[in-house]
Amino acid sequence: MVFDPSILIPYLPLLAAGTWLTVKISVMAFFLGYAVGIVLALVALIPHWVPRLVVSVYVAILRGIPFIIVVFLVYYGLPFAGVRLPAYVTGTVALGLFASAYYAEIVRAAIVALSPGQFESARAVGMSPLQAMRHVIAPQILRALVPPSTNMTLTMIKESSVLSSITVADLTYQSLVIQGNTFAPFESFAAVTLIYWAMTAIVAWAFARSERRLGRIEAENVGRSALVASFLSFDRRPAS
Amino acid sequence: MSATPVLSVAGLVKRFRGVTALDGVYLDVGKGEVVALIGPSGCGKSTLLRCLTWLEQPDDGFITIEGKAFGRERTGAVVTPQRRRQVDLMRPRIGLVFQQLNLWPHLTAIENVIRPQLVVLRRSRAEATERARALMANLGLSDRSERYPHSLSGGQRQRVAIARALAMDPALMLFDEPTSALDPELVGEVLALLRQLAATGMTMVVVTHEIAFAANVADRIAFMDQGRIIEDGPAAKVMTRPSDPRVARFLDLITPGSPGHR
Helix, strand or coil, rough: CCCHHHHHHHHHHHHHHHHHHHHHHHHHHHHHHHHHHHHHHHHHHHCCCHHHHHHHHHHHHHHHHHHHHHHHHHHHHHHCCCCCHHHHHHHHHHHHHHHHHHHHHHHHHHHHHCHHHHHHHHHCCCCCHHHHHHHHHHHHHHHHHHEEEEHHHHHHHHHHHHHHHCCCCCCHHHHHHHHHHCCHHHHHHHHHHHHHHHHHHHHHHHHHHHHHCCCCCCCCCCCCHHHHHHHHHHCCCCCC | CCCCEEEEEEEEEEEEEEEEEEEEEEEECCCCCCEEEEEECCCCCHHHHHHCCCCCCEEEEEEEEEEEEECEEEECCEEEECCCCCCCHHHHEEEEEEECCCCCCCHHHHHHHHHHHHHHHCCCCCHHHHHHHHHHHHCCCCHHHCCCCCHHHHHHHHHHHHHHCCCCCCCCCEEECCCCCCCHHHHHHHHHHHHHHCCCCCCCCEEEEHHHHHHHHCCCEEEEECCCEEEEHHHHHHHHHCCHHHHHHHHHHHCCCCCCCC
16 A cells, blocks of 8 residues: 555545635634623623523533534434524534533633722722723733633534534545545545644634734633633543 | 811711621821721721722712712702712722732733823823833832733732822822731831832821831821721820720730730
């Protein structure tokens, strides 16, 4: 056997199409996940047990089952409800909701980590609530969000490969097609490895850059609590 | 001492869910006066400072800063709460140094001092920077101005917090237990700083457990117990001949190593 990457040349358009779909799904799931996550985090901060319970049940369910099962449940479950959507739509929504459970906890932790004294000291010098928000509160929350969001977003991009199992023609799906056609599985998967790695590397670089632009966070506020730590570590994520 | 007191507090009452934290506090502080506010923990000292900055709204009573009503106004028999904007406009006149300092960790030391001047007093950046530099130099922080709060020592952070309050050119400075969060060896440094500030003629109310500071720097000692100021007088008198036995008992408790010194 000889390692021959040239065997992939005819399949480059297929790889490009798969890459493009993976990028599209990841971007949409990111925005969907973050939007839902922010709403969930704000709901969880309402000082009443009902909203808090609703959010924690949602988070517990999505954190507690493998992503591939989430996908199967949504994909095969929706037709029972009379809803028939293209697989990539279902897949994107499932991925977004899966990520939202984690983003919700990231946002909530960033808000909770902020001491109420920060708002008070801004108010005490004479800032209006809005000015306090803009100059003191928002910058701290934003920068606290970046490091844990980086991890979750990279995880989410990689998890999108699971969607190939519900016939979404993403990068992983195309690699399976190519290896079926060429009988060269190693070359196919090696190529896909490089593409996934490039995508995650670009995202990681972009997040690191935005973190630098927001200024570095000091260790006091973030990463100390067990809750935040559990979202920073990969191995506590439910396996799929 | 000028005719109008810098701070005048009359009949201040604050209750938290039925618990009375302030039970009719009266206090006048004249220009340039340094008042040490002492008393057992839970007596309402911190609540009083929070009410004086309107972070906590007192249920009853009036606060007057330099002759102007703060928080709520009385015209004849009608009491009207001030608008939020009005309260915000008065707040820079009162500099509060929190017990926990509450510096803004995402800004450098000097930016902590500059930013409120820009936002609240609408000073130009050049003017605000100049003012901040002068204050930092006075407080011995010139070489620390570009550092972030987390990389400063406790004493340095304290000085940044003081500079942030002073930059607003307050008429009155309030200190909430300025030495309680510090390592023992830094206590002397901060007390010297407060003494230096008092010497510039700054009007100050200092909540403290440092009896030495109360005795040596303060012009007056106000003693609080159960939400009231039960003794208020010249420091020397309160220290040596308190009229209320509760004050004498408290002073005995916190005066180290000299049970019979009075």
